[in-house]
Amino acid sequence: MTEDIYDIDTSSVPRGDGIRDLTLTDRWNTPLGKPNGGYILAAMLRGLGEEMGVEDAMVAAVTYLASPETGAAELRTTTLRRGRRVQTGEAALWEGERHIAQLQASFGARSGRSLELGTPPDLPAPDDCLDPKDFPGAMPASTIFDRVDYRLGAAPGWALGTPSGDPTSELWQRLAGGREIDLPALAFLCDSFAPPVLEIGAAQSMTVQLTVHLHRKPVPGWIATRLTTRHVVNGFHDEDCELWDEAGNLVAQSRQLAMLL
Amino acid sequence: MTEDIYDIDTSSVPRGDGIRDLTLTDRWNTPLGKPNGGYILAAMLRGLGEEMGVEDAMVAAVTYLASPETGAAELRTTTLRRGRRVQTGEAALWEGERHIAQLQASFGARSGRSLELGTPPDLPAPDDCLDPKDFPGAMPASTIFDRVDYRLGAAPGWALGTPSGDPTSELWQRLAGGREIDLPALAFLCDSFAPPVLEIGAAQSMTVQLTVHLHRKPVPGWIATRLTTRHVVNGFHDEDCELWDEAGNLVAQSRQLAMLL
Known part of the structure; x- marks a missing residue:
């Protein structure tokens, strides 16, 4: 079985009490030499969803609090509310004593009407x-x-x-x-x-x-x-x-x- | 001294430990007969800023978890990070045992370049x-x-x-x-x-x-x-x-x- 780098680098391991261990690798670094914020967000969102046992992330709001480093990190998750249509949780990313980012995210399956008024970018193939x-x-x-x-x-x-x-x-x-x-x-x-x-x-x-x-x-x-x-x-x-x-x-x-x- | 209803209805009183008491009045009700979400957000944001002793709110992200009622409520605030340019905190609004809304907000004075590419609505006076x-x-x-x-x-x-x-x-x-x-x-x-x-x-x-x-x-x-x-x-x-x-x-x-x- 081969596992993709995306899967490996966004994974986290539950330790109990809503806490998960993860590693921010150097494979998603920006030109400033720091882990990309989008990569951090993907790892946090995936870890929170797995910890809550929910799928279908629908909205995620993250605040970046301190400059991230590569290496071991800890995700501290909290379930805020399990509604019928929407389930919401929170995750804090810590590296040692440094609070790196704070995420609020809601999950839930969607059903109902659709209407699209925007248009995709006009790009060549x-x-x-x-x-x-x-x-x-x-x-x-x-x-x-x-x-x-x-x-x-x-x-x-x-x-x-x-x-x-x-x-x-x-x-x-x-x-x-x-x-x-x-x-x-x-x-x-x-x-x-x-x-x-x-x-x-x-x-x-x-x-x-x-x-x-x-x-x-x-x-x-x-x-x-x-x-x-x-x-x-x-x-x-x-x-x-x-x-x-x-x-x-x-x-x-x-x-x-x-x-x- | 006359106080405006906006000031009265968005005020909260510190109780210590980051907790503040407030009252959601029936003066900001939507046609559904519930306090308007924007009113709740304004009261939470004001209370969080006062508790943290910061001004100049720059971004606020709120998730609405349960339907609010008018009456006594509690704001539980936490300071997440006091950076040099940006200060960030969190506030949870509770009514009894019901968690109504969760706010993340950052504050800080701005300085630097400006460039506006949008245009205001084209409305009559x-x-x-x-x-x-x-x-x-x-x-x-x-x-x-x-x-x-x-x-x-x-x-x-x-x-x-x-x-x-x-x-x-x-x-x-x-x-x-x-x-x-x-x-x-x-x-x-x-x-x-x-x-x-x-x-x-x-x-x-x-x-x-x-x-x-x-x-x-x-x-x-x-x-x-x-x-x-x-x-x-x-x-x-x-x-x-x-x-x-x-x-x-x-x-x-x-x-x-x-x-x-």
Whole structure:
């Protein structure tokens, strides 16, 4: 049996009393050399769901409290409410004496009406797009770029040293090698690419808080991703993400508040 | 000294150990006869900030766990992290043995760059708009409509029995009588009007989770409000809100996940 790196690196082991042990590996590091926030969120969300014995994550809100390090960590989970349609819990991620992140998440099966008023990104087919690996030196060194396959309609302005001025990015993403994308992985994919504020000349950005709505599991294939920042206010900015599957369904949407660095 | 009803009804009294007593009054009831979720959020956010001794709320994420009742309630607050730029805490609202809502919020003064790519709603001046009070019977009975002054460009389709099919609403709002709007009041104003899904024939909607970014304190005057739902998926939907002040600045934006009833 071969286990995918995604499965290994987002797993946690119950120790009793709602506490789980996990390891943040160095395989999901950002260019700043720290575990990616989306990876941390996926591991926390998966661990909380397993501890509560619930599936179908529908919304997750995480606040990042301190800079994470790779290594051993502890997930302290609490069930807040088991409703008929919605089950809600909380998880705190600790590394030693440092409280790294705090998650609130709700789970539950959905049923009822659907109506879609948005449209997916207008991207060329993935095979007709650019693979950033074909542009040596354009993407910064970062292990997360080995965990995600990216396909871009065009090389980003910031990667060429000429930011476009328009903080919007559209691209295809999937887990490396095409591994099945579950709901926690959608939460990861909302925060797995470069922030679009790089296109307005920002050096970097750090997430304070991120909320993701997980609408449905995607059909197999690539995920069309739209990232956009509309409002930069006194050093802080929003960043919205929409994820669409190859069948043209919205599968997740997120918004984060982040700080310009 | 006269105290405004907003100040009275969002106040809480410290009891020690991070616990505060408050009363949810019947003056902010929705047409369903329950305290409005935005009112609950404003009271929780104000109480948490006072308990932590911090100002400048910047982001608040609340999950609604059980249906609130009017009456005595308890706010159990915890400080999660006091960073240099951002301070984060948590607050649980309890009514007796019922856990009603759970809030995560971050506070901190902002400084740095600003860039606005959005535009405020294109509304006639408040004095040239309709006051729903001039349409007896059009708005459902609800005490919250005595706490907020609304000005609408046109009567909503749902209020006339002819939903427009377009789940977007734009309107002016302010606290009744023009009372100063603080940051917790902005959180309230994100959820103080009828949900735009009424325009697609929904009977009602109940918020599961709401996250609001509080960007800046508004200049005195009316708040231009844009409410929109874009994605209804299997009985659940998003609802985005933008709040703009009369100087044309975005002052807050929120997104909620809600359940069709």
